[in-house]
Structures are given as C-alpha cells and as structure tokens.
Amino acid sequence: MFLSCIFRTQGDFVDTESIIVTWSHNNKEIARYKDGDVLNTSKAFLFETELQRGNASLCLRNVQVEDKGEYICHVVDVPDEGKVRVRLEGVVADKSYKCCPDLWIKCRKNCYYFSVNKTTWDRSSWQCDSHGSQLAVAEDEEELDFLIDYCRSYFTFWIGLKRNPEDGWTWINEQLFNLSWKTNVQEESGDCACVLKQSVQIIDKPNKCCSDMWTKYKENCYYFSTNKTTWERSSQQCVSYGSQLVVAEDEEVLTFLIGCCRAYLTFWIGLNRKPEETWTWINGQHFDLNWWTLGVSAGGHCACVAQESIESLNCSSQHHWICRMAVANY
Template sequence: MDTPTVSNTSEGIYIGLVSPDQDVYSTVGQTSHNSPGAQHTETSGQSSHPYRLAGGCVVLCALLLTPAIVLYTSASQNCSMGCVEEPLRANNSTLDKDQLQRDNNSLNTQKDQLQRDNNSLNTQKDQLQRDYDSLNTQKDQLQRDYDSLNTQKDQLQRDYDSLNTQKDQLQRDFDAVVVKFPVLDQYCPLRSQKRVCRPCPEGWEQRNSECYYFSTVVKTWNDSRSDCLKQGADLVIIESKEEQDFIYKQTGGYVHWIGLSDSETEGTWLWVDGTPLQKDKVFWETGEPDDRGSEDCAAAGRWWVLGLGGGWVDFPCHKLLRSVCETDALPL
C-alpha cells in the first residue's frame, strides 16, 4: 500500500523520504538470507522460520512507522505553530482592518470638519471683505462730511465775526438810544397791561419830528444842559424862523436857556452839537449879544421886565433860568 508523500511544508526536511515499495521487502528477505543467523537457522530446521518472519515484520513496521512518527511530530509542531499563527494572523488582520477602518472614519470625520471649518472661514472672510469695503465707504463718507463740516465751521466763524461786528454796532446804537431815550415809560407808558407809545414823552411838546421840553425849574446853563442830557435830549438848537416862533410862543413870558454859547472862544458862538452859528439863522434881540459881565450863554423867550420881545439874549452862564430841551420824536 502506498503512503502519501510529506506536504510541501516538510519537503525541505524530508525530501529523501518516499513510500516503501517491494524493494524494502526484498531487502529484508536478502538481509535475512545473507546473515549468519539465517544460515544457522536454515540449518537448524524449519521450526525457526516463523520467528524470522515476525522479526522481519517488526523491522518493516519500524521502518514504516519511523517516517510516520517523524512526519506526525513535524506536522504536529507545524500545526501547533500554524494553527496558532493563522488565527493570530487572521485576528491581527481583522484588528488591523478594524483599526484602519476606524482611522479612516476618524480621518473622514476630521476631513469633513476641516471642510466645514474651511467653508466657515471662507464665509467669514467674505463677510470681513464686505465689512472692510463698507468701512472704507463709511470712512470716505466721513472724510467728505469732515471736509464739509470744516467748510461750514469756517463759514460759521466768518458769520460769527460778522455778527460780533453787528452786535458791537447794535450795542453802540443801543447805548445811543439809551442815552437818547433813558426812560421807556416816557414814550411808551404802561396802561392796562399794554404799552401805548407816543412820539414824545409825556409833558413834552411835539413839532414836526422834534420834541421840546420847557422846564419850570431855574438852573444854570450847565446844570440845565445836564438835565436835558439825562432825558436823552440836549438844549434846543434853533435852525429856522418857524422854530424860533414856536419857542417864543411856548415860553409863556419866561426867558429859557438855549443850546448856544461862546464860552470856549469869545465872540465865536457854537451850538451844543459843535456847529457854529450861521449868520443867516440868527435871532438876537436888538443890541445883543453885548457881553456885559462875561455873558457867554444865550437865552430866548419873553421877559416883560426886561422888555424882551422873544429874541436871543446873552447872559452869564451861572444865571438861574428855565431851559428848553430838544430831542427827536419817536417815529410811529
């Protein structure tokens, strides 16, 4: 019967082992015939033949079993290592595959997250670009607004300076009005919670655009003028025959100081506003001015005691007389 050859895994070790064939048996037969024991046995007779056959069988069995035992031992060793290594290799392969799968899944997850992060960063970048463009636009607009405000500021400064100039002029005008009209109630007295304005203060006489006040208190020329100034007026300046006649009618038989004197330069008569007396507008009483006793101030009106007819007379400035104040009428 043929025994199979050893597997490929044992070929390197048992390459010379083959299945026993008829040569084995013939060898055994030859060995038994050639040995001295065999010759002795043959000579001893046929009774030892069964023992020789049994011994041959034993040897044959030993020869047959030896390769089998060797093959079994080798196969057992190979199987014990292979049976362990193969499952281990399979397990390792499975474990490696699972780990690789997990690593792949993790990398895919990270890749997806990175993709999302990249998309988010791109979105943020686009938004930042839009914000940057918007801020640039706003900056340009603010620059234009700033330039415009600077221009307006310069214009306002010019307007402010102009208004300051106007204010100063108005202050001067106001001061002049205050001097001219020191008491509002004189022109616009308060009646029934309303002010009723008149061209001239109460107690004054109006003629055309002028107001006249004929005092009843006697004072020197200088003191009389001070009283007129306090009321926003001055001693009267007579500029026409009609005005002279009006003064004459209002004096009521009393001589009144007028705004004419030569106290600065003797013989040079000046009105209180500094203008010189014009020769075609003089209304001196006959024989006046005579300058008796430093008579440097002029008066006008009727004075029956002196027989005056209303013309001008020069008197000493310290003489106590009534006076005539004059100011502009309030235009209504």
C-alpha cells in the first residue's frame, strides 16, 4: 500500500542533501530521510530516487488492522516546510496471505526475481517462461519506478519491453509502452529494453512469508540494501527493521550470500573483530576459517561479502548491507 506525499520542487530535481523527510504513525516515527541517508523500518519504505522528483510517498508493507490511523509526512526545506496528513481506515487483515518462492522478492501483488547471471533478451524471456513467469511488465508508472529503484548500481536488467518498426515500444503482453511516464528513457539503436528483472504472479501458499522487498531463503528473510552506509550504521538499520546484520551459521548460507552479490558491489555482514582478536559474528559465534578465506585489507575489522569472496574492510567505509530475520507466520 502506498501513502501519497508530493512536495513542490525548484527546477526538475531536488537537492536531496538539503531536505529532511519524516513519516510518523500515531505520533511515532516510522521512516526518515536526512543527510542523504534513508532510515526505513520493517513496515515502511521510502524510495530515495523518488525524493529527487519531489515524491516522498511511503510504501506500507503487510498492512494489518493495527496499522490504521493517522500518518503524517513532514518535509523540511524544499523550499518551504510542510506537512501532509493521511488517515488510513477500514484495514482488513488478509488471512490468506500469499508467499513468493525462495529467492523471489514480493512487492504489492507480484513476485520478482533479479537474476545474478547475464544472457540475451530472447534467452531471458525463455528463462522466465521456463519458471512459469515472464519478463517484467510494468502495469503502471509506480511499478516501473519500483523496478528502476531496486536495480543495484552498475547493473542493467532485461524487461519485457521490445519495439518493432510498425508499433514502436510494446510490452510482451502486447500493451503499448506509455511514453508519458516520467521515466528517463534513453533512446539508442537497440530494439530491446532493460533496467530490471523477471516477474511472476504470487503463488498461493498460506504459510511462512517474508515482507515486501525481502528475499526468502529457507527459513529466513534477507534484505539487500540499495543504498550504502558504515558497518555500525548498517547494524542499527537492521535492528530498526526488527532484524540484524546477517549471520551465516553454516557454509551453505555463506555461499548463498556470496552467490547473491553482483559484480562491483559489496555488502556488510554481521562479522567483525576487535584488534588482536579473532573474527566473531554479532551473535557471539566465532567465524570458522575453514569455510572461506578472507581477503585482507589494511586496518579492516569489519567484513563484507562480495562476488566470490569475503573482504575485511575499514568499518567506517560505506557499503550496501544485508539484514536477516526469521520468516513471519501468517
């Protein structure tokens, strides 16, 4: 569910370093943007890229009866200070909650799979078909914004959008692409479009599920951040979600995390060490050095997973991060 909050901008884009956005529910803060840093919770999610366009709308996840009431969006210095009040009434808990398969991400009523390997557009389409899905089709501008916002730095993902000389850009379900959407479409010589991923209708499996934007793997849910911060701040962010920086109890989980990492990206995990001491997970367990060899860098006392490796890095450097929590029972 999305709660709208649109503010006036000077020019086409907002200097996001100069604004403060807070959302509160019944006088309790649930999301904040300040000094270029997004603080979300397990219930509420702000899209950082949308703030540049004057859109501070909030995504509410897994809405339940207790979530009804007054929500306030407070925006400072844009160029004026203002508030938007939204009242949510008549919330009905969905007892037949539906889950996504492992490694798929739920948002609204669909599941999304972001591939970790590369191939052609035709091969991507075939791969989606083989999983009972299709290349992503954005039914509205909001869904397209979600897909663009979720893309990790340095990566492009094929979507179900193609063009031919007669009809122009068309989705694979034969709907014409709406060029009025305020998305930055870069026209080049290619006939296939990319930014994103694969989509499939949600499966009917009323048992244990993950929140929107989290990925299920076995009995846990994982959140791969789209922005960067320090190790300490990452840990605090995970706690604010009701989770913790990821801990790998066995080599299989660690291999899964490394396999999810895309080239050029590193993610903080819940592994660090004090000077002259051994590597320890944040739950107090010692790291088994037989699992994996850590890449060593000068002064590194906090660990990141990267593609095919674990790296020890300076704890004050900024990277993406991974949170983990047990699946919720709906």
